[in-house]
Every structure is written in C-alpha cells, then in structure tokens.
Amino acid sequence: MRLSELSQGAESVVQEVEDVVASDPIARRLRDYGFVRGEPVRLVGRGPIGADPLLVQIGFTRFALRRAEAARVIVEDRP
C-alpha cells in the first residue's frame, strides 16, 4: 500500500519510493530524507483542508508531504 493510504496514527515500514517521471526529483529528494527500504514510518496527522498535506514521521524527523508526494512511497501492508 501507499503512504498516502495509511490511516491517521498508523505505522508501517517503507518498501521503496517510486519514480513517477524519469529520474523523478521529488522521489530522489524523498530518498535523501530517509524514505528508504526498511525505515519505519508513521502518519502523524493531516492538514485541515481536504486532509492534505500529510504529516509524516520518518527517522527522527517530521515532514509535511502533499498527498501526491506521499503516494510515491510504497509501505508494507498493515492490517
């Protein structure tokens, strides 16, 4: 499943980051930020309008990602 599909407060583990376009700069940036295989990730919160952007905890850091950005991150399926 995708990071953008996690429910609020849910945790999972990153599998990979997909390139949406060839050598996707946003995907590369996400990998630099630590969205790499095996990294635990948590959906901490959502923005007030349209539940966008998403507040995501990766490593020791929190990032604000828009839904389209978070959708690049494939995470392990969790019940």
Added chain:
Amino acid sequence: MSDNAAVMRLALVGSPNCGKTALFNLLTGGRQKVANYAGVTVERKEGRFVAPSGRIMRLLDLPGAYSLEAASPDELITRDICLGRFPGEVAPDLIVCVADATNLRLHLRFVLEVRRLGRPMVLALNMMDAARKRGIRIDTGKLEAALGMPVVETVAVRRGGAAALVGQLDGALPSAAAADQAGDLHEQVRAMIAEAVSMPRRTAATDDAIDRIVLHPMLGLGLLAIVMFLIFQAVFSWAEPLMEGIEVGVGTLGAWVGAGLESMPLLQSLVVDGIFAGVGGVLVFLPQILILFLFILALEESGYLPRAAFLLDRLMYKAGLTGRSFIPLLSSFACAIPGIMATRSIQDPRDRLTTILVAPLMTCSARLPVYALLIAAFIPQRTVAGIFNLQGIVLFSLYVAGVVSALAVAWVIKWIRRDKSEHALLMELPSYRIPHPRDIAIGLWERGMIFLKRVGGIILSLTIILWFLSSFPGPPEGATEPAINYSFAGQLGHGLHALFAPIGFNWQICIALVPGLAAREVAVSSLATVYALSGNEAGLQAIVATQWSMATAFSLLAWYVFAPMCLSTLATVRRETNSWRQVWIMAGYLFALAYLASFLTYQITRAMSA
C-alpha cells in the same frame, strides 16, 4: 584580499534546521558581512573571529542543504565552494559540518555525503543540550572512529557553547576525510546510530504535545488566526509612537538644516522638500517593519512558521501558490521589498515567481496613510452591530480585498501557464525551540540594514528627480495657480488627467500620483502640497471631504488596493528575478487591475449615489 598563513578559512555546512546559523552567530557575534554570491540571488554570509592562539578565522556560512546532488542553486553553491570550484571563492581549509544531535538519522547522511568530497572536516554535534534533555546518549568516541573525523559537541544557544569547537579548530588541521565512494549512505548511517547512539524515543514528547494542538484541524487554524491578529495589533499599536517620533525628529532636523540654508532657497528646497521629506517618508515605516520582523523571526526560530505553512498549504496550493509562500506574503504586509527577498526560501522557481508577482497585493504599510485619509473623510464614525466600528470594517475590507485578489491573480497565473507538472512541498517541520535573543537581534539588524540601504538609495535618488520635476520650471510672473501646476510634474499631471478622468480622478490627484511613483505614501503629502499652494487654508481631510465626490474617494481607495507605483518594489523584482520582463508583467497587470477596479468603483458609486 590580503591573506597570510595565520588566516584560516572555514566553511560551515549543514542541513536546514541544524542550528548552523545560531552557531555562526555565536562564533562571530555581530561581525558578519552579508552579500550575494556573484551572479545569483543566494545569500553569502561571512564572519570572522580570533581563536585563543591569535589565529584569525574566516568563517563562511554556506546555504543549508539536505543533499549535495545539487537540486537547487543553494546546494550547488554549497558543493562547489566546498570543492573550491565556485568562481571567485577560495576553497576552505576546513569544513565544519553541523548536525542536530536530536536529528542524526537525517543529518548524518548529509555528513557522509560531505565526507565523500574528501576534504578536511570536523563534525559539530549541535543542540547537545536538547539531546541530553531527551535522554539521547551519543558516544562521540565511537562516532569519531566510524566517521574518521573529529567530533565535538556544541550548544549554539549557550554562551561558551562552542568552546570545544573553537579549541578543535585552533589545533592542528585534521587530515582530509577518506573519500570512499562505495556503499549505501543510509545503511552506513543506520549502522553508526546503532553503534553510537541510544535514544529512548524517536520524537520529543513536547513536540508531539504542541503539535497535537497547533496542527489540529480546528484548534490549529483558530490559533493561527489569533496569532495573526495579535501580530497586526502589535504592529500598528506599538509602532505608532515610534513613527510619530521619527516624523517629528526628521521634520525638526530638516527645519534646522533648512534654516541654515536660508540664503540659498533652491538648495534649501532640495534639502528640505526633497531629501528630508523623501527619506523621512521611508524611515517612518522602519518601526512597523522591525516589529513585524521581530514576530516573524521569533515564530520562525521557534518552529511555528513551518506549521502555519502546513495548515495553509492546501488553500494556497489551490490558488497556485504553496504553503511556503506564507512567510514572504506575511512580510509583505510591512513592505513588499523584504517580502520579495524572503521568497528565496521557496525552492520551486515557478512557485517563487508567482509569490513575487502577488506580493505587492498584500496591503503594505505605505498604503495606510492614503486609506486613513480617505476613510476618515468619507466613512462616518458609526458603530455597526453593537461592537464594530464602520471605519475599522472598511479598513479591514481593504486588507481582505488585497489578500483575495492575490489568491485570484495567483490562480490566473497558474491557469495561464497551464502547468500540469508537480510542484513539491516536501517540508521539514523542525522541533520547537525557544528563540535566542542574539539570533533575533542579528536577524533584525540584517533586515533593517537591507531595507535602509536598498530603499534609502532608490528613494533618495528618485526624490531628488521628483523634486526637480515638481520645482521646474518655476511659475511665470503674476501666476495665480499653485507653483507645482506650472512644473513638469504639473504638466504631466494635467496630461494624465485625460487618462484618469473616467475613473474619477481630478487633476490634483493626477499630480499627486507622479511623486507617488517613488513611494505610495508620498501621494498624501503631495496632495497636501497641491491644495496648500492653491490657497486652501483648511486641513487636507476637510478639503477632501468637501471637494471630492464619494465616487472619487472610493475610486482612489480601490486604486490603492492594486496601485503599481512603487519603484523600489519594481527595482527589487528586477534584482531578484534578474528579468525586466517580470517587472513589466507585474507593473502591467497591477496597473490594469487598479484601473479596472477604480473604473468599476467610480461608475457604480456614481450610479448609486445619483
């Protein structure tokens, strides 16, 4: 530049929010030089300090970067300077890499990337106080062994918090880091953290608690509205006495200097009516700008502003902006110039350009004198719905009109571009911190100086030109009309009258618009001059109230919501975008909107009041 062996060049690098600038401020104090790198609008900050051994240290604060893959001009510069490849910059003798001790998972990867450059380097583990408070334990010995470089602990917000770092820098130069290219950096970081760091909790409990309120969909937006309201309240109420003081001070000084030039009326007029009036007109906005920046800096240092950007991102994104536009647009309420310069924090070039183009629609403090004059003259002091003041409501509506039109213009720009490609947000929300007074003071000083230098320079030269236009040629013998009427500015004003008659402007307004080109607020004093020289003894407000129609007054109010005529802003846009085309686009669309809004306002008000 005179260099000798005793001078050591240091470059400070690190990811954003690692406390690098606070460390730079602690090391160098106020001894900093701020400029731009040659050919780009990336800020270059250099400072110096003397080490205990007497060695002079020249410290360059490089732009913050998450990666050296050069996704942005900032990162390109950081990489090229570290490598000594940037034209006009000497390679540093030593790289001081700064990492937040509480955020090592993210920052160590960047340290490893810098290490790959194969230059001598030192790691400063910053914010060790916060790390200890959170129970994070770091074995610096193990980290040194794993990284192959000296590691020192620093607390940038504490006096003496960089003593260990200075001691390290003052010693022998460490050998260049091993430039190993192999291996996955993330894997290496994980191994180092497992080896050298023990962390009871991945996040700070206080951050979680504060974020639960600040980022709450309802409470968060409510809190943001309250914070904004309090800021504006403070900007206008605290600045008032200071502004009056500056006005009186400049006026007194001008009169005193003018008295000394009594024998040379022409020079006296230039100095008093031109230079003192013009420069005073700019200086008077300094208190508002500094108070607004005091809040912006405090909120930025504390970590709140990225949260505000998070809350507003969706709304701004819909309009073709980004949450990151929030800070520059907020600054633009004081003055569009620092606002436009603050857009440097927006990495996406298209988002940045859109933000620059709409920044002048935020109601800057220079419009207030015009609003205040017209509202006092035409809007009755009446209480509405028991608690609201009608004049206050009108002023508030003018602010709202600016914000709404900015969103609309941004949306139109997005629509014209038909840009379907993705703009990134990808924004770090750093830990909350208590801002350090030294960092705020230095930030305020920098912004104040930039404002005074740039605007002062432009305004000074323009006021001299406009003084010339308004003073020459002098009135003929036996002239009955005010002197300005016969001048170049007067002729221009009369010429413009044909253009502005459909929106209800009389010739006096047209003349006032000419000097108003330099700074909006000058229009009020120009109107006063025109009417005063016409032999009107009453105050300007009384003249306006009796001689203007309501339609004309409302039309001028609408004009000032959009009013393009601020040459200093246009000059700043030229500087920041490096393009005359953007300047013309901005001036053109603002003029068109101003004309259209005034035309509609004038015609509708006239039809309704007829």
